[in-house]
Amino acid sequence: MRSDEQRPLGRPRASDQTQPTTESITEAATQLFTKNGYQTVSVNDVAKQCNVTKATIYYYFPSKAELFTETMVQMMIRIRKRINAMLHEPIPLKSRLYNITKTHLSATVDIDINGFMKGTTHTLSPEQLERINKAEMDMYQSIEQVFTHAMEQKEIREINPVFATHAYLSLLKVGNYNNEKQAKIYDSIDEMAEQIIELFWEGVQIKES
Missing domain, CATH: 1.10.357.10 (Tetracycline Repressor, domain 2)
Known part of the structure; x- marks a missing residue:
């Protein structure tokens, strides 16, 4: 079985990462939360901002x-x-x-x-x-x-x-x-x-x- 198929749900491929994924997620979240506030920003907004799936966000951050x-x-x-x-x-x-x-x-x-x-x-x-x-x-x-x-x-x-x-x-x-x-x-x-x-x-x- 290929290693890609053994990845936990939501985990990005190593080859897809140009910087640590948690870092790219928190950088994107910082931009959105500081500009728009907690209430109006969704997990999906953060996923779009850093070009990952919502499942990837939840892989690193449970909520x-x-x-x-x-x-x-x-x-x-x-x-x-x-x-x-x-x-x-x-x-x-x-x-x-x-x-x-x-x-x-x-x-x-x-x-x-x-x-x-x-x-x-x-x-x-x-x-x-x-x-x-x-x-x-x-x-x-x-x-x-x-x-x-x-x-x-x-x-x-x-x-x-x-x-x-x-x-x-x-x-x-x-x-x-x-x-x-x-x-x-x-x-x-x-x-x-x-x-x-x-x-x-x-x-x-x-x-x-």
Whole structure:
């Protein structure tokens, strides 16, 4: 019997894969879920997006809820790695934050975790919600740790690092604001990033008495 005939139902042929199938599925799911939200995206939509069968999706992910959970977790892991790399560049903290802010504002997708989670409370299991919550906390913890270190080094004043982290993240969300005409507050990403960092830095810098 040929090896193709021994494949479990839904499993793709090795020769058909140009990248790991789970990776291509979660990449496609990320695009769809972040653009359209959980409720409106179907497993069939994801299958069409990455050019596989619905059976293949279900081979790797037993449900839409599990696919969404893994998609969210992997997305936040990628963000955390990128943030970590930028946070540990050998330049002043203010410059590092500016680079992160500019990168965030340049992204094609607004990373709004709360927005993505709408409509999932009664669909995801407690374990799935916990996995997503932990990935989100790990993502933010990278910033908290750098703020804590900066306080120890007297680069910024001593405040609650959790508060400082979420104050910074809140300003990032403001940077994605569009008015009723879908226009940004500032004309350029550079100017918006500069304004966000100047406002944040005004609150955390050590001021001479």
